[in-house]
Amino acid sequence: MKKNKYLIIGALSLMIGLTGCSSDDSGDVVDPTDDVVIDPDPDPNPDPQPLNLSDYDNGSRVMMQAFYWDVEPRFEWWTNLTEKVPGWADAGIDRLWVPVATKGQSGGYSMGYDVSDYFDFGNYEQHGTTETRFGSREELETFIATAHDNDVEVIADIVINHNSGGGLEYNPYRDKETYTLFDEEHGNASGMFNRNYEDFYPNSVSNYDPGSLFYAETNLDHNRERVQNWLWKEDNSVAKYYKNVMGFDGWRFDYVLGFEPWVVKAWLDEVGGFSVAELWDGRASVLEEYVEETGSGAFDFAAFYKLEESLDRYEDLTNLQGEMLWQTYPEKAITFTANHDTEKDTNEDNNIKRSNKMKAYSFILTHPGYPSVFYLDYEDEAFKEEIKNLINIHNSLATGELEVLYADNDEYIMKRSGTGTNPGLILYISISNSTKRRSVSSNWNNVTLMDYSGNTTYNPTSDENGMVQIEVPANSYAIYSITK
Template sequence: MKKQFYKLSQAFLFLVLLTFSQCKKTDVKATAPAVDIKIKNTSSFAAPGPGGGVLMQAFYWNTPAGSWWTTVNGKIAAWDAAGISAIWLPPATKGQSGGSSMGYDPFDYFDFGTYNQMGSVTTRFGNLTDLNTLISNAHSHNIQVYADMVLNHSSGGALEANPYTGTNTYTKFIPLSGKFPRTYSDFHPNNIHASDEGAFGGFPDLCHAQANVSNWVYNATYSMSRYYKNTMHYDGWRFDYVLGYGAWVVQNYVNSVGGFAVGEDWDGNAANLQNWVNATGGTSSAFDFACFYAMHSAFDSNDLTHLNDDMLLKRNAAKAVTFVSNHDTDIIGNKYSAYAYIMTHEGYPCVFYNDYETWLTKSRMNNLIWIHRTLAGGTTTNLYSASDQYIDRRNGYGAAPGVIVYFNGTDYWQQQWVTSNWANKQIKEYTGVSSWIQTVAADGRVLIQAPPHAYSIWSVTGY
């Protein structure tokens, strides 16, 4: 939704030259090796690999105006090589703010930078040709493209007398595209009901129970859903502010054209997230805000047991889109550990553009993406949980051998004996923080280590 205040998170310094202790109960210390981060990624993982795909949020708040589609288009080849399998674009049509709009104040849902209205021909991000070029290029690299759908409200209408309010309201929409004209009866209150699940920011609140609205959104052959799918060639949908209207709207939209879907249900309660997913008939995933807040508590409040908190990914991993930050919220300080968590755990991880392109070390992010795409498959088993140490095992699935991820919240190196699924095999650490090559015992037991206030990720050798 609308941009909240951004806090530029300081990139977390990865310390690899400190000492480690055998565990909290001993005084045994040794020197950990200084090893460069190892990066492994190839363009062969453009399609979802053994560990699944990775989504890129391909924008941030207040992107430079005029040529954003061209900027993103120039990133596609490199993102493909890094293992990005889909991109989420901002709302692409003309908003009330015209060429300065971030798209969350929609006026003409069919003007992708073609018509001279709201003070400009182009949108903030470019014109229709630029967008078509971007989508085509993404598809040529086997990268899917998700549209940001703002269906709760409209903005920029002209004043008209409104019999349901007894006042004049900004509810008369006559877009130059000629598509989806709206009047007061298409908003709340109207002859059907006074309100729905929620309104936002004083904008005219669309009533999806009205035939004119439902026809233009998903029902009719000329609907948005069909136009975006069949003419614009979007592959999926990110639904903005789904707390503002019924989940049945998302269900009907997705049922009309298919494609991947994820809803912005801004709720840190995992049960509520699951209930919303269920209410869509299982047609949509949800951003896992429960995981987001749990990671913030775990990594920024020095209590890793919060990684045991309830999350959508633990209830229904197939419907959980995990993330570390986005254009609306950026509160996690230890972002590297948070990305290590979502890249080694179940769910569909989403990378934020600024984290990847500006704020964090790209090679380190690529390493985590490669680990997710190649190694991190299967169910999850917790092996160790304390406020200062946390270890999970991904059990492997198909071609993905699984991983063991070790988070260390102390000021010194730690090590632990854990039980793996790799009896009698050699394992190594895949981020480069440790040079250990360990042989797993016949009973699966193996000793691993992790650096201070960071993580290590282990799997069988040979990848």
């Protein structure tokens, strides 16, 4: 597959012709070359009129992870989501990734990842409950219908390797009893896709598990024709039932390290739909190879870790020029700043600090890729309006070729060139404790700019060659574009 590389230009190659200023604690602008305090540039237009961003719809939208770990209240989640769908759609969200929708071994407490019955959406009494943690099947169907009425797709979380909650049976391939019996009396009340030890590794066809790190005894063997038929091939398979009966529009494949890439490709070849894989690996090259093998999108863990390293771990924004999936496969890279796993992970290297969340969102919502926002962030009153504004900027001005104009340990400046009549934007991120100003080359000649994030009221005017001095507040970001 041919790769479309975005041009990423480092700081040193662009220093010629650029000048920089920063401020001391007094707020004065300082020329860093001689530490002489100079007067700030006068504001030539103290009251510029912003563009109407709705006039610049670039066709891009944003996905939301519409859950978090152990959502509350139990049995009401589908109803909660149904009520929020219209507002999310108005904000520019076009897909909702929902949790595993079927019954797990933990019953009413299950988040679905201990999958037991692939066809129990909250309508069979088993594992101590009829409803799933999220509600009834009828409530799920109402939610999906409401999403579709608002032109929003619903993405199903699919767990197709490890199973849980079956009954004990003697397993001759392990020479002991294993919980591999799934039927109407043992964790599979629907009676669809009943299974036993022959459907899991090892069996008469396969002697070993090729990659599962847990649930080893109940890891499905996708090489068996029967398993393939039930998962994606037959008319009543999991994939086709989810799509044609329940109305799901796509797939989030859980823990793809536990099975081979050909499985995802075969699934997508059979049923199609939007797809994103959870391949938890921070190496862009690994993610690229997976996209090429499967045709699926993938969460851009490379970008996630570059953001964590830059903003938290090393406090060095030059890391934002490292290799990330969106650079080579922007249409397949689902960028994110948090998910249900990272937010509950006690390893601080696996999550981005709350104090840096909005800077991280400013990055993914201005760069190429398909951004995903996290439910708890969006619904946080401290973040909500800011994220909504960033989504608005993403869906309007974040378009065109990308060029990194400047990067050092505490500053990062990026330009999107725009397309046609769309002016594009310039993103300026700083982790400095002082206000920063820097002169950069824009695509706009003799025009007043403003920060569409609202973080600064500094309104510079570009010169006849497009050079302009922009400002970013301390430990913040600004997103510049033209005014009327």
